[in-house]
Structures are given as C-alpha cells and as structure tokens.
Amino acid sequence: MSLLHRIEHAGDALSWRGDMPTQGRYTAGVAGERFFRAIKESGQFLATICLDCDITYMPPRLYCEQCFAHLDEWVEVDPEGHVHTFTVVHQDLDEEPLPEPRILAFVVLDETDGGLVHYLDEVEPEDIYLGMPVEPVLKEKEERQGSITDIKYFRPVTGAA
C-alpha cells in the first residue's frame, strides 16, 4: 500500500461527525433599528430620501448608495406595494420539507425605490401576478418585537385581486 492508496469500499471511509454549538446575533444597525422601532411602536414604515439623487430608500439607509451623501431626511411611506417577483418555497434552510409551502415575494413599496422580501398569504400561487398590489398585515402591537416578523405577511389589497 502506498500514499496513493484508494478506499475501495464506502464503509472504509470513516469520519468523525459532530456539531459546532454556535449562535448568531444580528443587529439591524442605526437605520435598521429606527426602521424596526417605528414598525413596532406605531406600525409606520420609514424610509430615507436622497434629495440630490431623488431616491427613496426602503429599507432606509444611512447614506446614499449613488452619491454617498449622508441621509437624514426620514419620511413615513405608504406600506402598500406590488409584487415584483415571487417564488413558492417547499423546503427549509436544512432542506427539510415545510409543513406547508410558503410564498416568498420581493414587494416593492410604491412610494419608494426599494422594498422588502417577505411572505405572501391569503392568496393562492396561481392567482399571483407580477405587479399585483399588496399590503402588509402586522402583528398586534403587544406582540411586536421590532423584527421583520412583526409583519406577518403581505396580502392582496382588498378588491384588487
């Protein structure tokens, strides 16, 4: 046998298996903190505006990605938007089947140049079309924690579907 010995039977390939106990913690940053606190406390959607570039950032940024200017113009925007693109998800991050498929969409908020990736619900996949008007459904105020999941999902604007 040499260093070039090859394993001929799958059972000969032994490995040690284990778990690395790690935990991640994410903070949304200065602008993200303000954005989520506004949703938590008043259900408002805040954006920042670059007046020079005429861009409304959703979610809000602290600086303009076009001209790098500091942004301190905060505005409340209408939470209604439209479906920019969507997909139906059948597996979780570990490729395990979900109890029920979920619809994920990129929702562009109409008064902004950006949007949010979130769930769509109260709609069947075959009834969704690109450009469909949607609105967010928020959790009750006492349940809100300042997280993206304070928005339960987006649903078609009543009467628009």
Next chain:
Amino acid sequence: MEEFVYDAVYLRREDFEEGRVLFETWDPNAQYAWDAGVAIGRYLQELKAGRLIGRSCPECQRIMIPPRMFCESCFCATDQWVPLEDTGTVLTFSRCYVTWDVIQLEKPKMPAVIEIDGASPGMGILHLLGEVDPGLEIGMRVQAIWKPPEERSGSITDIAYFRPLEPSEE
C-alpha cells in the same frame, strides 16, 4: 459634498440584555464530518474488531501506533500493517479532577500514555487507567479492557480503559 463622520456605536452585553437594542438570534445547524483518512480509518475499524494495529517504516523500521501513512522521522511512506498486543506499559500518567469543560470530578480520571507491546519504544496511545488505586506507578504493566463488541463504534473509546496486569498474567 459635505463630509460626514458617523458616530461609532458600541454595543455592550447590557444593551442586549436590557432591550436597548433590537436583535435577532439564530442557531446555525453547523455540523461537521472529519475524514479519518486511510491510516486512522483502518485503526478505528480494527478497534471495532477488538484489535490494535500499527504501521511500520521501511527505512528506520519503527512500528508506529496510532498508524500513519508516512514516517515523520524519515519522510518516507510507511509500507506495512503490524498487528499489536493490547497490553503495554504506563509511560506517564496524571490524576485529573476536572473534565475538559471544567466540571469538578468526585473521583479523578487517570489519563496515561501507554506504550503498546509490539510497537517501537516510546510508541503509545493516550487512554484512561482503571482498577488501579492505590499503587499507580510509571512502568506499570497494563491491559486493555474492551467494551462488548455490540457497544463498539469504531472509536478509541471502544477500549473502556486499561487495567493493571499482575506478573502472573504475563
């Protein structure tokens, strides 16, 4: 364009604990599989079968355990598997009163380096001693106590521990 210097934001443990900052936590499912390789792979399979095995070097004739595919003395490939005894001699030992994650033990563990019979001098493995107090000493002759075959998993823990050998057992 005017220059703007952002204030640094320092977050401390209390900021999280006292809810001054919003945050998300998640537990990544971080699994790993470490490939045992050719030499250790065979070594583990032999342990499962209740045997110790080494590798020999064609240059310096050393017989090495745990087995390896090259000789770290001669930098050449080892070329033979050598069956070894499951008896040996205590080269060094310790009394250990804490576990690896610093939990106090009522009864100390006794890890030892055991020179394995049939391997070259100084060639040994780290394992635990049992049935030894009192009278534990360097140079003590010991033998492996194997787990029952159905409990072995192809791991160094397939040997439960090493126990002292009486001169009459040699």
